[in-house]
Amino acid sequence: PSPAPCPAAAPRYEEPPWGSRPPAAAGYGLEVLKGGVALGSVRLEGGSWFLVGRLPGCAVALEHPSVSRHHAVLQYRGAGGSPDGDGAAGFYVYDLGSTHGTFLNKARVPPRTYCRVRVGHGLRFGGSSRLFLLQGPKEDQESESELTVTQLKALRKQQQAKLEKRMLGEDSDEEDEKEERSERSQNSDMTCSWGMGEDAEEDEVEENPIAIDFQDVQDAFYMKDPRKALQGFFDREGEELEYEYDDRGHNSWLCRIKLPVDDASGKQLVAEVLHSGKKKEAMIQCALEACRLLDARGVLRQEAVSRKRKSKNWEDEDFYDSDDDTFLDRTGAVEKKRLNRMKKAGKIEEKPETYDSLVTKLKEAENELSEITEKLKASGKGKA
Known part of the structure; x- marks a missing residue:
């Protein structure tokens, strides 16, 4: 896979392994609208991802001052392009941490997270009034559901609650059985009123029912408590979660987390966040960034599986990390980490x-x- 022509200053974007070029016969493109008037179109061909930004060399170039130089990426996912088989083929929007955000169907997408964009969905970038509608094959359109808007909202909340319980380790077999019985009763009675009378009027829709896939990402289980979700991932992998801090002065903290996952080049993935404020806030933001990185690679929501990085045999290393340097350590942090590892291994009895x-x-x-x-x-x- 190769990107569409990009500006000389390349963006900080690493294409995922599942990226591939869209089929030429699909005819993917973006229709540009402003104030309801069609201004033209942009064809999405010749690459597997397309850069949106203010620089003139971007595939989708915008001059609005609220648009970042490298604002977002439209990434195509091929059929069978993902090793785990998850994720539908089609386009995904990926915000590059822009200041003023990217909007899918009027809802702001979380930064550095892949959000599914189907044919007919609308995209806005920053404060620009231009609307970009994705054009393409009919089979990539959002399938119409027989459920009402109220039923769709209730179903999404139920699925999200179940996902949170499972990923945060709060689910139980008894609760699963109750949910299965509830689902069977709902399926057997398609005339369920969902607590509403036949003559009741539905409230005005506050959220777009078309964007169910995106809302699942926006309301991801880790948004509520990223530290707990990240700790659960590390526990499943049998790895130790450590937060590293650098005091940058003026009440600014650089927080860093080394993740037990390799990137495309084989290097260990690291989540970093520079935050102005309290140290605890920097930790939460860094945990959130780590969850986004893991979720973008499709590993955060999986059960414990073998990763590229093998778990370390700490005893062979005398419970020191390869990056630890006792000579340069003046705070005793290295020895504290070593003692914690020894305690977890049962070598020290407290x-x-x-x-x-x-x-x-x-x-x-x-x-x-x-x-x-x-x-x-x-x-x-x-x-x-």
């Missing part, structure tokens, strides 16, 4: 401190101090 144990430790420290003092005196006399 016992609660008592008065007697503290007195014993105090005596040992005093004896050690007196021995060192005597040695210093002896060495001083020897030099004299």
Whole structure:
């Protein structure tokens, strides 16, 4: 797969392994509208992904000041292009962390997350009034559902709650059985009123029922508690979750998380966030970014499977990481990490401190101090 012609300054975008060129016969393109008037069209061909931005070399170039130089990417996913088989073939929009956002069917997409775009869906970038409608084959259009808007909203909430419970480890067999019985009863009675009378009027739709696929991404389970979701992923993988911090001054923190997943070049994937504010806020934002990276690669929602990176045998490394440097460490953070790893491996038995144990430790420290003092005196006399 190769990208469409891009500007000299390449964007910070790494094409996923499932990317591929759209079929030439599909005739994918973008129809450009402004104020309901058609201004033209942009053909999506000659590459597997297409850059949207303010630079003139972008496949979709916009001059509006609210549009970033590298704003978003339209990425095509081929049939069978994903190793895990998940994800439908078609176009996905990927916001490159733009300041003013990307909007799919009037709803803002989360940054650095692949969101499905079907034929007929509308895209807006930043504050630009131009609307881009995806054109293409009929089979890529959103399938019409027999359910009402209210039923679609209730079904999506039910699916999202089930996903949260399963991924956050709060699901149980008993709850699954209850949900299955509920689903069977709903399927057997297609005239279910969903709590509404036949003469009741539905409320005005607040969200676009067409964008169910996107809403599932926007309301992803990890948005509510990214730290818990990320910890659950690390626990399933048998890896240790560690947050690394760099104080950049002026109340700014750089938070970093090394993920147990390799990128396309074989290097370890790292989530980094520079945040102005509290240290805890930087940690939450970094956990959210890590969840987005993992979810974009289709591994966050999976059960524990073998990854490219093998789990380390900490005992062979004396419980040190290969990147740890005790000589340069002046805060004791390296030794603290080593002790934590030893505790998790059961090499150190933790016992609660008592008065007697503290007195014993105090005596040992005093004896050690007196021995060192005597040695210093002896060495001083020897030099004299």
